[in-house]
Amino acid sequence: MGRYLVRRVLVALPTLVGITGVTFLVSHLLPSDLVLTSLGDRATQSPALVAAFRHRWGLDQPMMIQYLIYFGNLLHGDLGTSIATNRPVLTELALSLPATVELATVSLLAALGAGIALGVLAAGTRNAAVDAVARGLSAIGVAIPTFWFGILLVSTVYFRLGWAPPPGRLTVGLTAPEPVTGMFLVDALLRGRPDLFADALRHMVLPAIVLATVGVGFVTRITRASMLEVIAQDYVRTARAKGLARWSVVSRHALRNALIPVITIGGTLYAQLMSGTVLTETIFSWPGMGRYAFSSAASLDFPAVMGVALVVGVIYVIVNLWVDMLYVLVNPRVRYQ
Amino acid sequence: MGDRPRRRRRPFGLVLGGAVVGLWGAVAIAAPLLAPHGPDEQHLEAAFQPPSSRHLFGTDDLGREVLVRVLYGGRYTLALAFSVVIVAGVVGMFAGALSGYFGGWVDEAAMRTTELVMAFPAIILAMAIVVALGPGLVNAGLAMVLVWWPPYARLARGEVLAVRSLEYVEAATAIGHTRWGIFRRAILPSIVPGMVILATIDLGAAIVTGAGLSFLGLGVTPPTPEWGAMVSAGRELLAQWWVATFPGLAIFLTVIALNFAGDGIRDALDPRVRVRV
Numbered sequence: 001m002g003r004y005l006v007r008r009v010l011v012a013l014p015t016l017v018g019i020t021g022v023t024f025l026v027s028h029l030l031p032s033d034l035v036l037t038s039l040g041d042r043a044t045q046s047p048a049l050v051a052a053f054r055h056r057w058g059l060d061q062p063m064m065i066q067y068l069i070y071f072g073n074l075l076h077g078d079l080g081t082s083i084a085t086n087r088p089v090l091t092e093l094a095l096s097l098p099a100t101v102e103l104a105t106v107s108l109l110a111a112l113g114a115g116i117a118l119g120v121l122a123a124g125t126r127n128a129a130v131d132a133v134a135r136g137l138s139a140i141g142v143a144i145p146t147f148w149f150g151i152l153l154v155s156t157v158y159f160r161l162g163w164a165p166p167p168g169r170l171t172v173g174l175t176a177p178e179p180v181t182g183m184f185l186v187d188a189l190l191r192g193r194p195d196l197f198a199d200a201l202r203h204m205v206l207p208a209i210v211l212a213t214v215g216v217g218f219v220t221r222i223t224r225a226s227m228l229e230v231i232a233q234d235y236v237r238t239a240r241a242k243g244l245a246r247w248s249v250v251s252r253h254a255l256r257n258a259l260i261p262v263i264t265i266g267g268t269l270y271a272q273l274m275s276g277t278v279l280t281e282t283i284f285s286w287p288g289m290g291r292y293a294f295s296s297a298a299s300l301d302f303p304a305v306m307g308v309a310l311v312v313g314v315i316y317v318i319v320n321l322w323v324d325m326l327y328v329l330v331n332p333r334v335r336y337q
Numbered sequence: 338m339g340d341r342p343r344r345r346r347r348p349f350g351l352v353l354g355g356a357v358v359g360l361w362g363a364v365a366i367a368a369p370l371l372a373p374h375g376p377d378e379q380h381l382e383a384a385f386q387p388p389s390s391r392h393l394f395g396t397d398d399l400g401r402e403v404l405v406r407v408l409y410g411g412r413y414t415l416a417l418a419f420s421v422v423i424v425a426g427v428v429g430m431f432a433g434a435l436s437g438y439f440g441g442w443v444d445e446a447a448m449r450t451t452e453l454v455m456a457f458p459a460i461i462l463a464m465a466i467v468v469a470l471g472p473g474l475v476n477a478g479l480a481m482v483l484v485w486w487p488p489y490a491r492l493a494r495g496e497v498l499a500v501r502s503l504e505y506v507e508a509a510t511a512i513g514h515t516r517w518g519i520f521r522r523a524i525l526p527s528i529v530p531g532m533v534i535l536a537t538i539d540l541g542a543a544i545v546t547g548a549g550l551s552f553l554g555l556g557v558t559p560p561t562p563e564w565g566a567m568v569s570a571g572r573e574l575l576a577q578w579w580v581a582t583f584p585g586l587a588i589f590l591t592v593i594a595l596n597f598a599g600d601g602i603r604d605a606l607d608p609r610v611r612v613r614v
Contacts, residue, residue, distance in 0.1 A: 148588060
């Protein structure tokens with residue numbers, strides 16, 4: 001098992017290096033004028049200023065050298081300095097990543113909970129109406145544009161009905177809990193501040209609904225299909241023949257095996273949620289990695305964009321590893337050499 | 338197999354979805370005939386009119402008719418999505434088919450490239466490219482194509498590998514066709530259905546992504562009436578809900594119709610999918 005883990009990590013390394021390479025190429029080959037964007041019209045008139053700027057960010061070096069320098073720093077755990085804010089990219093990522101992880105985790109749990117329940121209900125009752133509702137919800141979830149759904153929720157639930165707080169992570173005026181993990185829900189509990197926990201949770205409801213809606217459709221479909229397959233197997237019939245109640249067979253015997261494909265889709269979903277929150281974070285003023293990626297890209301801050309891309313790549317690798325580990329727990333027949 | 342041929346489900350989804358998509362296409366093309374005036378015509382005295390019998394979808398901050406702009410908007414949103422899927426599909430098909438057919442280091446290089454692009458957070462890469470090129474319909478399309486082609490390449494490659502060793506290809510070799518001739522006449526036609534299926538299923542995602550880029554201000558820019566850009570313009574107007582609602586509804590209805598049509602086309606074209614009821 002240990003050796004398997006090491007091998008998996010080694011296999012992932014070339015992909016991660018490739019990601020830095022692609023981002024580097026995109027940000028250096030495309031005909032964008034970093035100097036103009038960063039310094040503005042006036043400064044570009046002065047050759048000395050331009051030269052100093054290019055020297056400061058290593059732009060006067062050949063591209064290959066620039067990349068090697070970046071890569072060398074990376075090996076020391078240095079992701080470079082943000083051109084826009086002049087702060088280490090690592091520090092900025094450490095501030096924005098927890099917000100995204102927190103939101104993505106809550107959304108994933110909501111999507112899994114609702115999706116599995118709907119899928120089991122649809123397969124277990126074989127009731128046409130329940131099935132139609134589940135199918136309809138999944139069709140809507142797959143098709144709805146997140147940015148539009150988010151705006152609809154803000155304008156109705158917050159603005160018209162007043163049932164939810166305005167966009168943001170906490171009510172204005174409240175101070176965030178002393179950071180431990182950077183995730184407000186966790187930190188509030190660790191610091192013994194149930195009031196902050198409740199406030200942070202209320203702010204998370206709408207963005208989490210938006211993100212979860214996309215996932216619910218997938219989870220429902222997979223759960224339903226997998227459940228129908230498992231229910232048709234002999235051991236389920238045996239359990240029924242022993243005289244067990246229908247729902248206890250479904251929930252205790254069938255569900256466990258039916259959940260295996262759901263784990264895969266859950267992993268994919270989690271990774272997608274981490275990188276796919278740009279629009280949702282923009283709408284809900286959520287200071288996470290998606291917004292950071294967007295503002296960095298908009299100011300051509302390539303060290304920051306490369307940092308985000310790398311972190312997302314690492315998240316994909318980690319989540320896929322988790323999924324494979326979970327298989328072992330759920331299905332004892334799976335063994336890794 | 339001794340399976341009795343199943344009776345296919347009637348393709349309601351295909352018919353209904355196809356009809357809605359066709360309708361949107363027709364509306365987009367015929368927008369100048371349907372609308373009483375252009376999408377940019379302003380009536381400042383009639384700004385922020387709620388939906389009524391005079392202004393069915395209401396008016397926006399400049400007194401422009403939201404209904405007219407939604408009618409015109411399909412032109413940009415649909416054109417962007419269709420061109421991205423067609424270009425990425427053709428590029429991906431040739432890249433994947435050639436790499437699968439010729440194999441060797443070409444194949445290796447092509448597949449590693451697809452893996453790399455797919456491992457990449459697509460929207461972030463597209464964002465970086467659009468920002469570097471400058472916003473605009475064509476640049477947004479270009480950025481999307483760059484992140485959109487790998488699934489087509491991988492599917493095409495897989496199908497070519499499956500077809501390559503079949504007897505009829507062997508026969509074509511035996512009667513002396515050239516490699517390129519075999520590729521063109523024996524291999525390529527067999528992978529086209531798979532490409533069409535993937536493309537129809539993919540169109541909805543292309544619409545949402547394209548509109549999303551415009552929403553972020555990276556695709557079509559104001560005052561062009563693109564659906565995503567219109568939703569973005571209505572974003573802060575919480576009291577004037579109609580400004581953002583109707584263009585978003587147009588995206589939603591189109592995508593859901595496309596998904597139904599795509600599923601229907603898959604059921605109809607793909608002999609490997611057995612329709613279970």
